[in-house]
Amino acid sequence: MATIYDVSVLAGVSLATVSRVMNKNAKVSEKTTQKVLDAMKQLGYRPNAIAQSLASNRSNSVGILVSELHGPFYGSMMSGIEAELRTAEKHVIIAAGHSEEALEKDGIEFLISRRCDALILHVEAVSDEYLIELVNGDIPIVLINRYIAEIANHCISLNNELGGYYATKALLEQGHREFAYISGPSWKMDAQDRLSGHQRALTEFNVPYDATLTFEGDYQETGGSKGISYLLKQSRPFTALICANDEMALGAMTVIREKGMMIPEDISIMGFDNIFLSQFIHPKLSTIDYPIKQMGKMAASWTLKNTFNQAEQEITHIFTPSLVMRDSTRPV
Missing domain, CATH: 1.10.260.40 (lambda repressor-like DNA-binding domains)
Incomplete structure (x- = not known):
C-alpha cells in the first residue's frame, strides 16, 4: 500500500x-x-481521513440531526444545508431522531462520536435545559426550527405564530366566518404557535373560536384525512378549513373530493409550509411559505462562520413567513 x-x-x-x-x-x-x-x-x-482528522483536530464534517428522513419538508431543509456546506468543501453526516427524546439523544451522541466539527440539530423531544447544556459544551451547535431565549444566537427559527395569523386573516378578509382547524401535535411548539396565530386572527375579527371544530393531527397526510372525516361528522357548518401543514391539507383534500364536495366551492382550504407539491395539485393549494431551504442554508452559514471562520454574511435568526394565495380558497 x-x-x-x-x-x-x-x-x-x-x-x-x-x-x-x-x-x-x-x-x-x-x-x-x-x-x-x-x-x-x-x-x-x-x-487517511481519520489520520488527517487526528492531526488537524478537524474532520471537515458537520453532523445533522433531523426528525425524519422522508417528506418534502425535511428534504428541502437537508438540501439547503448540504448545498451550502458542499460549496465550502465540508461534508455532512445525517442521523434521525424521530421526535423521540431517547433517539434524539442517541443521534446526537453518535454524531459527536464521529468527530463532527459542528452539529445542526432539528430536535423536538429533548428539553431546553438539555440543549442549553449542550450548546455550552465544546462543539459548535446551531438549532433549526426551534427557539430558546437563553441561547437565541444558536437558533434559526420561523415566526410560526405570525404564519398562523396570516393564514386565518387571509380567509377572514375573504368573508369567511365559520372555520375548522386541523392542528399539528399539541406537544410541538410550532403547532402551538400556529394555533395561537389562528386564534389571534379570529379575535381580531370578533369571530369566536370553536374548539369542537378543531382536530389534533400528526403533520402527515393521514392526520389530514382523519381530521376532515372527524370534522364533517360534527354536523356544524364551516366554509373554511385551515391545516397546520400542507401534507395534512393534501390528505383532507382527498377525502373532501371522495365525498363529492368541491374545493373551494364547498370548502376553502389553507395549508402551511408551501411544499413543492402544493403548486401542482388540483386545485393549487393556498398556503403559508415556510422558507425551510433558506433556513437550512442559514444554519450552514452559521456553522461555517462560527466553526470554520469561512462566512462573513450576517446571520438571520428569525425568519418571517409569507402568504401564498392560490386556487384552493375563494371569497364566501
Whole structure:
C-alpha cells in the first residue's frame, strides 16, 4: 500500500509539500500541485481521513440531526444545508431522531462520536435545559426550527405564530366566518404557535373560536384525512378549513373530493409550509411559505462562520413567513 513518503519520492517534492497539497494550501504552485496529484493517482494513494482528522483536530464534517428522513419538508431543509456546506468543501453526516427524546439523544451522541466539527440539530423531544447544556459544551451547535431565549444566537427559527395569523386573516378578509382547524401535535411548539396565530386572527375579527371544530393531527397526510372525516361528522357548518401543514391539507383534500364536495366551492382550504407539491395539485393549494431551504442554508452559514471562520454574511435568526394565495380558497 502506497504511503505519503512514496508520493513525495515519485513527485520529487518534500513530505511537507505533499501534506500542503492534500490540505489544499494555496501556497503550493499549480504546477507542483499537479505533480503531487499525478503521483497520488499513479500510486493509487488516498489520504487517511481519520489520520488527517487526528492531526488537524478537524474532520471537515458537520453532523445533522433531523426528525425524519422522508417528506418534502425535511428534504428541502437537508438540501439547503448540504448545498451550502458542499460549496465550502465540508461534508455532512445525517442521523434521525424521530421526535423521540431517547433517539434524539442517541443521534446526537453518535454524531459527536464521529468527530463532527459542528452539529445542526432539528430536535423536538429533548428539553431546553438539555440543549442549553449542550450548546455550552465544546462543539459548535446551531438549532433549526426551534427557539430558546437563553441561547437565541444558536437558533434559526420561523415566526410560526405570525404564519398562523396570516393564514386565518387571509380567509377572514375573504368573508369567511365559520372555520375548522386541523392542528399539528399539541406537544410541538410550532403547532402551538400556529394555533395561537389562528386564534389571534379570529379575535381580531370578533369571530369566536370553536374548539369542537378543531382536530389534533400528526403533520402527515393521514392526520389530514382523519381530521376532515372527524370534522364533517360534527354536523356544524364551516366554509373554511385551515391545516397546520400542507401534507395534512393534501390528505383532507382527498377525502373532501371522495365525498363529492368541491374545493373551494364547498370548502376553502389553507395549508402551511408551501411544499413543492402544493403548486401542482388540483386545485393549487393556498398556503403559508415556510422558507425551510433558506433556513437550512442559514444554519450552514452559521456553522461555517462560527466553526470554520469561512462566512462573513450576517446571520438571520428569525425568519418571517409569507402568504401564498392560490386556487384552493375563494371569497364566501
